[in-house]
Amino acid sequence: MRVCALVHYGEAAYYRGVAEDFSVDGRDGEATLVELITSRVNLVEGGEDGANERDGRRDVKLFRLGAELAPTPEARALARAHGLEAQLDVLDARQTGWFVADVTREELIALREEAGEIPVASGSGRSASPTLTIPPALEALAVTAFGRAGARDPARLFTRLGCWLVPCPEAHLLLLDWVWAGGRPSEVLGAMIDCCASGDLLGARRLAFAQMIVSAQARGPAGGGSDEPILVARRNDVAIDGVAKAFKANVERVNLLYGGLHVPGLIECARERLNMEVVNVEWRDAWRVRPPANASPLRYAVVPLLLGVDGTDWAQSLHDVVVLSAGGGLLSTLLYIVRHAALYYALGKWLLEWNRQLFDADLGPSPESVDARVS
Numbered sequence: 001m002r003v004c005a006l007v008h009y010g011e012a013a014y015y016r017g018v019a020e021d022f023s024v025d026g027r028d029g030e031a032t033l034v035e036l037i038t039s040r041v042n043l044v045e046g047g048e049d050g051a052n053e054r055d056g057r058r059d060v061k062l063f064r065l066g067a068e069l070a071p072t073p074e075a076r077a078l079a080r081a082h083g084l085e086a087q088l089d090v091l092d093a094r095q096t097g098w099f100v101a102d103v104t105r106e107e108l109i110a111l112r113e114e115a116g117e118i119p120v121a122s123g124s125g126r127s128a129s130p131t132l133t134i135p136p137a138l139e140a141l142a143v144t145a146f147g148r149a150g151a152r153d154p155a156r157l158f159t160r161l162g163c164w165l166v167p168c169p170e171a172h173l174l175l176l177d178w179v180w181a182g183g184r185p186s187e188v189l190g191a192m193i194d195c196c197a198s199g200d201l202l203g204a205r206r207l208a209f210a211q212m213i214v215s216a217q218a219r220g221p222a223g224g225g226s227d228e229p230i231l232v233a234r235r236n237d238v239a240i241d242g243v244a245k246a247f248k249a250n251v252e253r254v255n256l257l258y259g260g261l262h263v264p265g266l267i268e269c270a271r272e273r274l275n276m277e278v279v280n281v282e283w284r285d286a287w288r289v290r291p292p293a294n295a296s297p298l299r300y301a302v303v304p305l306l307l308g309v310d311g312t313d314w315a316q317s318l319h320d321v322v323v324l325s326a327g328g329g330l331l332s333t334l335l336y337i338v339r340h341a342a343l344y345y346a347l348g349k350w351l352l353e354w355n356r357q358l359f360d361a362d363l364g365p366s367p368e369s370v371d372a373r374v375s
Contacts, residue, residue, distance in 0.1 A: 001243060001253070001276060003267070005260040006035065007213070008087045009079050010286035015090035017284065022255045024097035029252035031060060033101035033242050034093045035235075035259055040104045042067040060249040062099040062242050069093075082209050083202050084287060101242030101256070103235055111231055144341045147173065148181035148354055156180070164337065168310035170344035174352065183352035186211055190299045191289065192350075197296035203289045210287075213260075214353050236265040240273055247274075313339070 004018060024030040044066035071079075071086035079086040093100070103111065146152065147160060156176075163172040177183060188207045195204040239258060246254045258266060270276040313336070320332035 001256060001270065001274070003256045003258065003263060003270075004284075005263040006087065006257050007260060007286040009075075009082065009084045009209075010087070011288075012085045012090050014284065014286045015085065015087060018257065019091055019095070022257060023095060024255070025095060027097070029250070030097065030255070031246050031251045031253075032095070032098045032255040032257065033062070033239065033246065034098055034257045035102050035239070035262070036065065036069075036093055036100050037102055037105055037108055038065070038067075038069060038100075040106060042069065043100060043104070060099060060251060061245050062101060064099055065093045082206050082287075084206075099242065099246070101239045103238055108231075111234055140341075140345050143348065144173075144345060148177040148183065148348065164340075167314040168307055169340050170347055171306075171310075173344050174347060177348065178352060181354055183354045186214075186351055186353050189351060190295065191291040193299040193302060194291045194296045195289070197298040198292045200292075203291065206287055206289050208350070211350055211353075232262055233265060236262055236269055239266060240269040243270075243274065310340075 002022075004022065006018070007014075022032045024032050042065065043063035045063065069088050071088040075086045076089070079089075145160075146157070160173060160176060163169045163176070166172060188211050192204050192207040192211075195201070195207065239256060239262070243254050243256060256266065267278060317332055317336040321329040324332060
């Protein structure tokens with residue numbers, strides 16, 4: 001079985017390469033299973049359109065895509081903002097021998113209701129369960145208060161509280177998170193600064209987008225703690241069930257195209273349920289950014305600049321607390337906390353990478369760092 005960790009936004013050449021490498025038209029005994037959430041009306045039974053009768057895969061008990069799909073306007077706008085293409089605009093899942101190994105839109109809604117992510121529809125006969133998702137504002141507050149590790153230990157909380165009494169508190173908080181949550185410096189940060197300094201704003205946006213994808217896969221709502229989300233695990237089960245059905249239909253080689261967030265769980269499921277192991281890892285460029293050949297002096301000036309501004313802000317805030325009235329001093333303190341909490345949260349997303357599973361040794365080495373790459 002071959003597994004391809006798809007990125008849902010990329011250059012057109014990336015998707016054309018995936019389509020070519022995983023095409024099974026004319027290849028007997030091979031099938032490609034894809035991640036695709038759509039309504040049941042857009043799917044057909046494996047042999048309804050006669051395609052599987054021609055290629056010898058009519059016994060695969062999976063749906064095939066029977067309608068042309070397009071990305072949402074928001075997805076297209078996001079892709080255009082980074083000079084990329086949305087997956088559905090380039091990669092056509094209606095190819096011969098391609099099957100859908102995912103939940104339908106209706107099943108996804110039911111799973112989200114079961115998980116408490118959305119309210120249960122009235123009249124469904126089921127009681128509504130409380131929502132388990134954390135709004136972004138509360139997530140930011142939780143991360144600021146407890147750190148990326150989500151620690152509730154009184155000693156750690158006291159240590160974090162003490163960071164607010166010294167200049168540049170966000171730097172001290174990030175150092176604590178780095179030690180406790182196992183993060184590491186972002187590999188694209190320096191290149192991002194170089195691109196901005198040279199005027200390559202599109203390259204900087206692409207690098208920031210790549211970092212956002214990495215940050216979004218950090219475990220738990222606050223970037224540490226819980227394992228993969230329940231919906232990801234349930235969809236992984238559906239995908240592995242699809243692989244098992246393909247093998248039962250005497251398909252000798254199965255390709256599985258799924259989003260990168262799913263791949264660690266899929267590999268674990270394949271080990272436990274199909275007795276498979278990772279034997280080879282190859283990297284594919286979703287997009288490539290070439291930073292300037294020479295590092296910009298700005299990347300070396302960022303830290304001293306931040307420390308200088310933070311030190312001045314700390315001294316001015318301390319002066320306000322002493323000189324102003326009680327109300328004015330309290331307001332100055334609150335504004336200081338808001339400013340630096342926002343800065344801490346932003347730096348936590350762009351400065352450090354928290355998702356260690358992207359760099360596990362058994363998933364293969366990361367790409368070369370000479371050219372920033374997303375694979």
